Amino acid sequence: MSDDSMQNEEHDASSRRAEQHKHEELVEAATEEIQTLRRALQEGLCRSDACNAGRMLAVTRLLPGCDEEQWAAAAERLGLTNWIAYPLGSDAGINLLKVQDALDDLSWKSEHDPLTGLPNRRAFERMLKLELQRAERGNSQVSVAALDLDDFKAVNDVYGHPCGDEVLVHVAHHLASGKRAYDVAARTGGEEFALILPGASAVTARLMVERLLAALRAAPVRCAGTGPLHITFSAGVAVCKGSIPCSAEKLMAFADEALYEAKRAGKNRVMISRKSPGAPYDRSTMVQSQEKQILFSGKE
Numbered sequence: 001m002s003d004d005s006m007q008n009e010e011h012d013a014s015s016r017r018a019e020q021h022k023h024e025e026l027v028e029a030a031t032e033e034i035q036t037l038r039r040a041l042q043e044g045l046c047r048s049d050a051c052n053a054g055r056m057l058a059v060t061r062l063l064p065g066c067d068e069e070q071w072a073a074a075a076e077r078l079g080l081t082n083w084i085a086y087p088l089g090s091d092a093g094i095n096l097l098k099v100q101d102a103l104d105d106l107s108w109k110s111e112h113d114p115l116t117g118l119p120n121r122r123a124f125e126r127m128l129k130l131e132l133q134r135a136e137r138g139n140s141q142v143s144v145a146a147l148d149l150d151d152f153k154a155v156n157d158v159y160g161h162p163c164g165d166e167v168l169v170h171v172a173h174h175l176a177s178g179k180r181a182y183d184v185a186a187r188t189g190g191e192e193f194a195l196i197l198p199g200a201s202a203v204t205a206r207l208m209v210e211r212l213l214a215a216l217r218a219a220p221v222r223c224a225g226t227g228p229l230h231i232t233f234s235a236g237v238a239v240c241k242g243s244i245p246c247s248a249e250k251l252m253a254f255a256d257e258a259l260y261e262a263k264r265a266g267k268n269r270v271m272i273s274r275k276s277p278g279a280p281y282d283r284s285t286m287v288q289s290q291e292k293q294i295l296f297s298g299k300e
Contacts, residue, residue: 258272
């Protein structure tokens, strides 16, 4: 290679480094403003019910002269890789669709368990509250079931966590495929699952969950290098009748109590809570007998 060619290559490389440095400075100059905005959103807006309910806000900032590749390089160095950036130009519509797809993906991930694909606890609690409101308006009923896999720790200890993950996916598949189309199956914890069963009485819900349990018992898991593993769960069922306002937290607490009863009774079974989760009357607003006499007579 001639000296002139080498000098040209060095010059081009130097120009590229200078150009990259220029764009990194452009992004870095905006970093403080971006971080200030992020803090304001987290400390202010994202303490609101709107953020907690899962609604999202997309914020854009234009960086003229900075393309996607240059942004990626600078963002990696400055710790801004969780920000979505697409150049706006003649293909702006396509890029905005990419942003929309990315936001849809983030929204889905925020409410779904990454291993099983089932709704997570956050989504379950939101959907349960909505279902309870619907039951109250329609004077119907809704049951919930709290499920916990039996002796799951032993699976992880003996066969390893990859096998444990296979078991969780296996259980999730049985719950999702065995429930009714309008029921909700969710993974609410490590080996904990839950069901929302609209319109089901406690007895009907128990029968439904027992069918799921029987189907799971009949379909063992086969992890690599192990024999068939027969998986069971214990479950507790609680019901809310729409004629009485119910607290989602209290309903789940009663289902959990019934679940613990199932564990104490020997596991691999379903128990019904006998408690009513209906909110008690607020007697502080009731007019007592003596107060009625005063109101009607005007005498104290």
